[in-house]
Structure formats: structure tokens, C-alpha cells
Amino acid sequence: MEREKVMGFFLQEKIQEMKDWLVEIRRAIHMHPELGFEEIETAKLISAWLERFGLQVKKGWAKTGVVGLLEGKKPGKTVALRADMDALPLEEANSAPYASKLPGKMHACGHDAHVTILLGVARFFSSIPDQMQGNIKWIFQPAEEGGGGGRIMVEEGVLENPKVDAVFGTHVFPFLPTGKVGIYEREGLAATDRFTIHLIGQGGHAASPHVTRDPILAAGHLITQIHAIVSRNINPLDSAVITIGKVSGGTAFNIIPDKVEMLGTVRSLTPQVREELKLRIEKITEGIARSFGIDYRLDYRYGYPVLVNDPEMSRLVALACGQGIGKENVEVLKPSMGGEDFAYYLEKCPGAFFRLGCRNEEKGIIHPYHSSLFDIDERVLPFGVEMFVRIIDQYMGLNLH
Ligand SMILES: [Zn+2]
Numbered sequence: 153m154e155r156e157k158v159m160g161f162f163l164q165e166k167i168q169e170m171k172d173w174l175v176e177i178r179r180a181i182h183m184h185p186e187l188g189f190e191e192i193e194t195a196k197l198i199s200a201w202l203e204r205f206g207l208q209v210k211k212g213w214a215k216t217g218v219v220g221l222l223e224g225k226k227p228g229k230t231v232a233l234r235a236d237m238d239a240l241p242l243e244e245a246n247s248a249p250y251a252s253k254l255p256g257k258m259h260a261c262g263h264d265a266h267v268t269i270l271l272g273v274a275r276f277f278s279s280i281p282d283q284m285q286g287n288i289k290w291i292f293q294p295a296e297e298g299g300g301g302g303r304i305m306v307e308e309g310v311l312e313n314p315k316v317d318a319v320f321g322t323h324v325f326p327f328l329p330t331g332k333v334g335i336y337e338r339e340g341l342a343a344t345d346r347f348t349i350h351l352i353g354q355g356g357h358a359a360s361p362h363v364t365r366d367p368i369l370a371a372g373h374l375i376t377q378i379h380a381i382v383s384r385n386i387n388p389l390d391s392a393v394i395t396i397g398k399v400s401g402g403t404a405f406n407i408i409p410d411k412v413e414m415l416g417t418v419r420s421l422t423p424q425v426r427e428e429l430k431l432r433i434e435k436i437t438e439g440i441a442r443s444f445g446i447d448y449r450l451d452y453r454y455g456y457p458v459l460v461n462d463p464e465m466s467r468l469v470a471l472a473c474g475q476g477i478g479k480e481n482v483e484v485l486k487p488s489m490g491g492e493d494f495a496y497y498l499e500k501c502p503g504a505f506f507r508l509g510c511r512n513e514e515k516g517i518i519h520p521y522h523s524s525l526f527d528i529d530e531r532v533l534p535f536g537v538e539m540f541v542r543i544i545d546q547y548m549g550l551n552l553h
């Protein structure tokens with residue numbers, strides 16, 4: 153990563169000075185991963201640093217969340233940055249000295265890096281109080297991995313007092329090399345809904361199916377028909393996924409069971425497609441149950457909403473990062489059908505979610521999220537700090553020098 157002098161002072165040098173400190177923090181968090189809503193030690197570490205940097209700190213958001221506020225001497229806009237703190241219930245297979253010390257828990261999604269990068273940004277801005285204008289709010293939330301900590305923080309008013317004008321979030325990205333940034337123009341991640349279907353028939357002897365109502369055969373038809381929704385009901389130019397991830401029923405080769413249970417996930421990138429998928433699953437399940445003369449129960453749950461970047465804020469991120477790393481190193485990404493609870497912040501406030509490449513083939517850092525071999529190239533830590541500093545500088549018009 154060859155870099156040039158920018159912003160009138162050696163920004164990269166100032167950030168590189170904290171490189172070892174960033175690595176130390178990331179490793180401390182990585183060694184002690186905590187699951188959603190249990191991030192007690194992580195939150196303590198965060199608040200201790202924020203207090204040391206002289207920020208106003210409020211704890212106890214969404215149980216374990218922490219919010220820090222730095223008020224500029226001059227009035228201006230309020231920008232918020234968000235990091236998630238939770239780890240995953242997974243045994244780490246890496247043998248690095250900083251690998252997880254806790255059995256069955258691992259930072260396999262890089263949230264340790266997100267926390268560290270935001271602490272680096274806090275250290276940076278608290279060291280230049282005279283150049284601050286407006287406010288910066290740091291949001292450390294629990295439970296991104298399915299717990300919806302972000303939704304709770306937003307409901308608890310984290311975007312108020314002072315009211316946030318723009319919010320930015322990032323996720324490390326093992327599909328791009330370190331030194332590159334990925335940005336979504338609008339839709340970035342999918343709505344992640346889920347369903348459970350119970351097909352309730354009437355069991356009996358496998359040799360006398362005519363006196364039973366077989367839920368297994370009904371399940372077979374239902375699986376096939378549900379898979380026709382995306383190909384026959386959704387506009388080919390829209391995106392949708394339905395995956396049935398679990399089917400269970402039956403106990404033996406010669407018994408027709410009473411019921412079958414199916415679990416699935418439904419992904420979409422627009423509210424219209426989201427509703428259409430739900431409606432079709434309801435109709436098809438009802439129709440299959442009727443045609444096989446069985447009962448059913450359908451439990452359909454909305455998950456995270458679609459993550460939609462504000463196009464103007466996306467352009468701002470691309471411009472700000474591009475000024476530092478060259479616009480050829482900023483990639484516009486296609487949306488992913490994964491989910492992210494940063495979507496809740498973007499529902500209420502303009503902002504953007506971007507990706508920080510953390511792949512390093514030479515070091516073997518190539519594994520995807522949620523793999524027991526996941527790791528990050530730690531050069532992403534100072535790099536991430538720099539990208540946030542540039543974004544804030546651009547948004548606030550600080551003209552750091
Ligand atoms: Zn994850």
C-alpha cells in the first residue's frame with residue numbers, strides 16, 4: 153500500500169503510530185469472545201478507553217451496548233459510527249497465539265476488528281480537539297448475529313440526543329484484499345425472514361397408507377412448490393432466495409408419522425418482493441395442506457430489514473476513501489443476500505455501510521465468515537481507522553490539517 157501525503161499532514165503516519173495498540177486491542181478481544189447480549193468484558197474494555205479519551209460515555213444500551221460522544225468546540229453536524237461486539241458459538245480452529253481462549257466461542261465474523269477500528273477513530277479525534285466541529289457519536293452494539301441488538305439500540309433512541317445526521321458502519325470483507333474498500337450504491341444486504349411449517353397428518357402403518365394422511369409426501373410436494381416461487385412468481389430482474397434448511401419427521405422405515413416440521417429462510421432486497429414471497433408461501437402451504445387433507449401451522453417471522461444505503465452517502469464514502477487509496481481501490485459491490493442489523497439505523501437516518509478488505513493470500517487469510525479458520529489481515533485495523541477519519545473529515549468538512 154504505497155500512500156501519499158494527504159490532508160496537509162501525514163494522516164497515515166499519525167494512524168500508523170497507533171498500529172501496535174490497535175493490534176493489541178483486537179487480540180485481547182479476539183482471545184475473549186462473548187456471545188450476543190453477553191459482551192460484558194468487551195463493553196468494559198470499550199468504556200475504559202472511551203473514558204480515557206475524554207468522551208461522554210453511556211453504558212447499558214440494549215443490555216451491554218456502549219455509546220460514546222465527543223462534542224466539538226464549534227457547533228456542527230452529528231455523525232455516528234457503529235460497531236458490533238458479539239462473537240459466534242463456534243470452536244476456533246486457528247492456532248495463532250491470539251486464538252480464542254474460550255471453548256466454543258469465536259470472533260469468526262471480525263466484530264473484534266470493528267470494535268478496535270472504532271476505538272482507533274475515537275483515539276484519533278480525541279487527540280485533535282481544536283479541529284473538531286460538530287459531534288461524533290460512537291455506537292457499540294450487542295448481538296448483531298441474529299439478536300437484533302441494533303434494533304433495540306435504535307428503539308432506545310441511540311440516534312437522538314444529539315440527533316444523528318448521518319450514520320456509517322463497516323464490516324471487514326474477506327473477499328477483497330486489505331487496502332481495498334467495497335461500497336453498495338443502494339441496497340446492500342437482504343431482508344432475512346424465516347418460517348417454520350408444521351404439516352400435521354395422521355400416522356399409521358407404512359403398508360396401509362390409504363388409512364393414513366401422510367405428511368411426508370405432502371412435505372415433498374410442498375418443498376417442490378415453494379421452490380417454484382422464485383422462478384415463477386418473482387420478476388427475474390429482482391432478487392429473492394428461499395432455502396429450506398431443515399426438514400424433520402418420522403422415526404422408522406415402516407411408520408408413517410403424524411407430522412413433519414420444516415424450517416426455512418427467505419431473503420429479498422425490496423419490501424414488495426418481501427411481501428410477495430410471504431404471501432406465496434402462505435398460499436402454497438394452505439393449498440398443499442388442503443389437497444392432502446392434512447392440517448398445518450405456519451409461523452412466519454420477519455427478521456432484519458433490507459439494508460439500504462443513502463446514495464449520496466455512498467458517493468461520499470467512495471469519494472473520501474478514494475482520495476486516500478485511489479478510486480481504483482474502491483469497488484462498487486453487488487448486494488449480498490446475507491443480512492445485517494445496521495439496516496435498522498439506515499431506516500431512520502441517512503448513511504452508508506461499506507466493506508473493508510481483510511484478505512491476505514500470502515498469509516493464508518482467505519477463509520470466509522463464520523468459518524472456524526476465519527482470521528483478518530491486521531493491517532485492516534489502521535486502514536479502517538483511516539477510512540473512517542476520511543469519511544468524517546469529508547462529511548463534516550473539517551479540512552483536517
Ligand atoms: Zn456474522
Ligand SMILES: [Zn+2]
Pocket residue numbers: 261262263296323
Ligand atoms: Zn458480522
